[in-house]
Amino acid sequence: MMQVKDIMTTTVVTIRGSASVAEAVELMKAKKLRALIVEPRSAQDPFGTITESDIVYNVAAFGHDPKKVRVYEVMTKPCITVYPELGVEYLARLFAQSRIRRAPVVDGQQLLGIVSISDILFKSDFVTLSKSLFLEDRIEAAREEARLICSEQGATSPACAAAWDVVEELQAETAHQREPEKQKNSLQNYCDANPEADECRIYED
Structure with a gap:
């Protein structure tokens, strides 16, 4: 999974909180930006x-x-600030839940960049990300949930068994996706197109 650091913009334009809004507008116009990061006044200031x-x-x-x-x-x-190691999927979820469009990327009090919904849309791989990677995340989440259920209700409880069944089903789906697709030979391709041909008939004993 791609992380925030893979899609963020590292060139960040900042402004002081004491600056006028007119100055902010002029800076936005000059840099063609829709937002500016306001500089902290001290190391403890957000x-x-x-x-x-x-x-x-x-x-x-x-x-x-x-x-x-x-x-x-x-x-x-x-x-809201985000860390550079945050996965893009979780970044998108954070944006959706908090209804924001962009966030500074920080490491402690160090400003590393800014990331926006446009970065998610145009720079990340969520469109082309294989389903198998998504399944791996679901398997890990299912394992955690199964462990929690079993610890609360007992290892021999029906709920525990059902939770691990979910894990096994997801693992089976992942294994199925990883199986290489078998290539058909020329006769099989011919028979697909001409199932009534004599050479394509299957005789049973």
Whole structure:
């Protein structure tokens, strides 16, 4: 599975929280960006973001002067951050659950990049990812669930047996997918197209 570090954008544009919204807009225009990362004020201060939506919904919609409104007044802080080793599938799930479109990628207080839903769509391999890899994740999750059920209800309980049956079924499906497809010879291909031909008839004793 690809990770955030494989698809993130490493060139990140930041702005101070004390800057005006007008400055933020000019920076967005110049860099063709929809969001900026707000710099922490100290090592303990969390990261923030200011997006085009923040500006439109909180400044333009109320007729406020963007030269007088400060970034810290309309930004989102603290914002959701992600680690570079997070799997893309889990990143997508995080975005879906929190209804956000982008997040800073951090290692402690070090800003490494930014990742967005566009990165997931255009840079990740979720479209071409083989089903077998998805099944491996499901098998591991099923194993964990089976262990939990068996520890709670007993190793000889029907629920425990059923949980391990699920694991075995997933393993069987994975093994089936890994079996190489048998290539048909020229006679088999001919018989598929001409099943009534004499040489294609099967005689039983």
